[in-house]
Amino acid sequence: MQPSVITHLRCPVCHGPFTAAERALRCPQGHSFDIARQGYVDLTAGRPAHTGDTAEMVAARAALLSAGHFAALTEAVTEAVAREEPGLIVEVGAGTAHYLAAALTNESVGLAVDTSKPALKRAARASERIGAVRADIWQGLPIADHAAAVILDVFAPRSGAEFARVLRPGGALIVATPAAAHLAELVDALGLIRVDPAKQERLHKSLDPHFVPSNARTIRAPLSLSRADALALVAMGPSAWHTDPAAIKEALAKLPTPIATHLDVDLTTWRSR
Template identity: 75%
Template sequence: MRPDVITHLRCPVCRAPFVSADRALRCPQGHSFDIARQGYVDLTAGRPVHTGDTAQMVAARSALLAAGHFAALTEAVTATVARLSPGLVVEVGAGTAHYLVEIVRQIGDVGVAIDTSKAALRRAARADERIGAVRADIWQGIPIADHAAAVVLDVFAPRSGAEFARVLRPDGALVVATPAAGHLGELVDALGLIRVDPAKRERLSKSLDQWFVPVSDRRVRADLALSAADAHALVGMGPSAWHTDAATVRTVLETMPEPIAATLDVDLTVWRPR
């Protein structure tokens, strides 16, 4: 893990900076955290509330994103971040760091990918040398120094307004992508998947208004043409994977003519600290 990434990390026990890094991160108080041989470091310092995506879910997400089906969202997120102040980009719920990779390659700065899924972090750690992969639970605190980040990125991930505000610079920005009402509506109808909460925008504002002011809002929409395998991966990479039977989903999808149509429908918002 690169020194210019480690300098932004903090001990999850005492909040001190790390003073050494070979195969472990150590703080002056003697707290030590091994860097896994796959390249990520576990800074949970306790049991996470949620262990994150399974290896199967991570593989599904990686395959679908690699196929370019979410290219419109990737391009929109990257362009949005590129217009903001340069500096450290922290992505929470980063998964394999798909979006963060595109961002650091374009802006040239370093990033930190935060997730609770070890399977995802193994991939994130190999994605780009400028990215540090860190296991952490945002509900237990983000192990990043106060006001270190230029951007916090949250794509379909949980949100902690207080922690986002703490790690962001005063001139920093929070970029949030959330599913809009029509997101994957065709698959939702055909497979009985979890629907987007109609009050999602209101819940987003409620979760952030105490610490942030919205400054921009755009809708990202694209028509998707999926194979049955792609559609199955799309179901398997999201929250419906926890609530559906994979075999049943596969059987239904195999009866549908290809390409299977679906709609990418996402709200992309930018917020500034109050």
């Protein structure tokens, strides 16, 4: 793991700084955390509330993103990050670190945070400038106060208090959330989980005590999917936990190809109060 990333990490037990040892991170109090062979380090301070995406979900996400179907969102996130001062970019719920890797510049380093070990194995390889850490945002991020120039949250859980602690003065919290019509055609055809009508209300409830929105836009882009693409899209998201793969395949077989749907995503930049 790159030293410039380790500098910003803190021990989840005593909150002391780390130094790199042989295949491990150690704090002054003697707490030691092994760096996995795949390159990530587990800094959970206990059992995470959720173990995150499965290997199958991560593989589906990697396939869909690498095919460029979410390119419009990737470009929008990259543009939003480019407007900020360089430094540490933290992506929470990073998955494969696709968005983080795209947004990095030569002046920045990245930290991918997730609870999914299969995701972190990929995130650690996404860029030599990215460190990957297993941590649960609800238990607290193992990151120094005011260390991050940018925090990315793309379809991921949000803790306003913890984001406010980690973000440096003048930094940016960039949040992507699905809008009402996100993938609507596919949702209707396959009976997938719909976007919560109260999603924006919940977003503001979690962030308003600590942040104010400074910039907002909606990314809308058409998608033209093969049946394999559509199956991957279902398998990578929350519907994967609540649908029968065999029934989804049967429903997809009845749809004409290419399958037309569209992205509808709200992207908002927030500043500390």
